[in-house]
Amino acid sequence: MQKPHFETNAIRTQTEITGEKEHSTPMYLTSSFRFDNAEEMRALFAGESEGNIYSRYSNPNTNELIEKVCLMEGTEAAFATSTGMAAVFTSIAAFLKQGDHLIASRAVFGSTHQILTQILPRWGITHTYVDPVHCDEWEKHILPETKMILLETPSNPGLSITDLEKAGKIARKHNLLLNVDNCFATPYLQQPAKYGADIITHSATKFMDGQGRVLGGIVAGRKELIDEVIFFNRHTGPAMSPFNAWVISKSLETLAVRMDRHCENALAIARFLESQSAKISNVLYPFLESHPQYELAKKQMRLGGGIVSFELRGGLEAGQRFLDELKMITRSSNLGDTRSIATHPASSTHSKLTEVERLAVNITPGLIRISVGLEHPDDVISDIEQALGHIT
Numbered sequence: 001m002q003k004p005h006f007e008t009n010a011i012r013t014q015t016e017i018t019g020e021k022e023h024s025t026p027m028y029l030t031s032s033f034r035f036d037n038a039e040e041m042r043a044l045f046a047g048e049s050e051g052n053i054y055s056r057y058s059n060p061n062t063n064e065l066i067e068k069v070c071l072m073e074g075t076e077a078a079f080a081t082s083t084g085m086a087a088v089f090t091s092i093a094a095f096l097k098q099g100d101h102l103i104a105s106r107a108v109f110g111s112t113h114q115i116l117t118q119i120l121p122r123w124g125i126t127h128t129y130v131d132p133v134h135c136d137e138w139e140k141h142i143l144p145e146t147k148m149i150l151l152e153t154p155s156n157p158g159l160s161i162t163d164l165e166k167a168g169k170i171a172r173k174h175n176l177l178l179n180v181d182n183c184f185a186t187p188y189l190q191q192p193a194k195y196g197a198d199i200i201t202h203s204a205t206k207f208m209d210g211q212g213r214v215l216g217g218i219v220a221g222r223k224e225l226i227d228e229v230i231f232f233n234r235h236t237g238p239a240m241s242p243f244n245a246w247v248i249s250k251s252l253e254t255l256a257v258r259m260d261r262h263c264e265n266a267l268a269i270a271r272f273l274e275s276q277s278a279k280i281s282n283v284l285y286p287f288l289e290s291h292p293q294y295e296l297a298k299k300q301m302r303l304g305g306g307i308v309s310f311e312l313r314g315g316l317e318a319g320q321r322f323l324d325e326l327k328m329i330t331r332s333s334n335l336g337d338t339r340s341i342a343t344h345p346a347s348s349t350h351s352k353l354t355e356v357e358r359l360a361v362n363i364t365p366g367l368i369r370i371s372v373g374l375e376h377p378d379d380v381i382s383d384i385e386q387a388l389g390h391i392t
């Protein structure tokens with residue numbers, strides 16, 4: 001048989017160890033595992049043989065999920081964490097120490113910004129923010145103590161695109177670790193390892209689960225790097241629960257078909273929004289010809305993703321009014337769900353940033369982010385249309 005494709009790996013990567021011939025992987029709700037004898041126990045603890053010891057280290061369900069994600073991302077190894085933020089935090093903390101510095105895209109997730117600005121400085125780890133789009137300017141910020149480049153593409157909620165190939169080249173040239181949060185794209189749309197990313201993180205809470213049920217995170221990369229992540233996590237403890245791993249692994253079976261539809265619907269909605277220029281001044285979607293990095297998005301992404309952002313001419317007031325008038329689309333901070341979700345970042349997820357900081361990452365007062373779900377796109381458009389009708 002030929003080497004299986006992405007979709008096949010997502011479905012056929014299964015743990016099968018009970019001997020009961022289950023067709024669907026069972027859930028292994030066990031905190032720990034038994035050993036037949038003292039020698040087996042010794043060898044496992046010494047790392048001389050492979051097997052499950054304790055579910056904070058590994059579990060058949062997390063093992064299945066990890067194996068699957070590695071095939072999807074094209075990485076050698078991975079570790080599953082309790083949340084996306086645990087993945088982002090360990091992807092930095094497992095590698096950096098006091099005195100180290102990192103270069104970070106200014107357009108990182110809100111909690112990642114808090115880690116960089118409020119938490120890591122306590123341990124003497126500093127950062128410099130750089131523009132996500134103009135990679136050519138990054139090199140002048142690299143210091144002797146710089147160890148890592150951290151970025152997210154497409155970014156949230158401004159949907160700017162960072163050139164992964166250029167970022168990979170800068171990382172190689174200066175011997176830095178390139179750490180990419182691939183949550184918005186998922187491995188179906190974009191595989192950062194192909195461009196030289198050393199570490200890839202995910203909030204599996206989003207499109208990977210895709211149904212807004214569980215939290216989870218992934219850190220993936222080369223084995224020698226993930227061994228560091230595993231050491232760090234085993235002893236600090238943010239492991240994914242077997243139940244969540246079972247849910248997310250099942251969800252990945254449909255990732256490709258879900259993402260195809262998320263992207264198709266998102267493009268239709270983006271095009272509708274572009275037609276509403278009386279009330280909307282700007283529509284951001286990577287696969288719209290009007291996106292400033294449309295060509296780059298086409299080069300490194302299979303499709304444009306499930307998130308569309310747009311700017312209401314009426315500013316802050318119009319943004320909040322729009323949210324209040326929605327009848328079907330959910331007001332929630334989550335994304336990557338079957339249900340379409342709207343947020344107004346300036347008054348919620350990014351309200352802790354200053355106005356200047358918000359504008360630096362394209363968050364204008366009237367910006368609305370829609371995570372386009374899998375409802376019929378005409379129904380989503382109809383809800384947006386009626387809500388826009390209330391804005392003067």
Ligand SMILES: *Cc1c(COP(=O)(O)O)cnc(C)c1O
Nearest residue numbers: 083084085109183203205215216
């Ligand atoms: C949601 C999100 C996270 C955090 O994930 P949690 O699972 O909520 O902890 C990190 N990065 C991006 C891009 C996200 O959207």
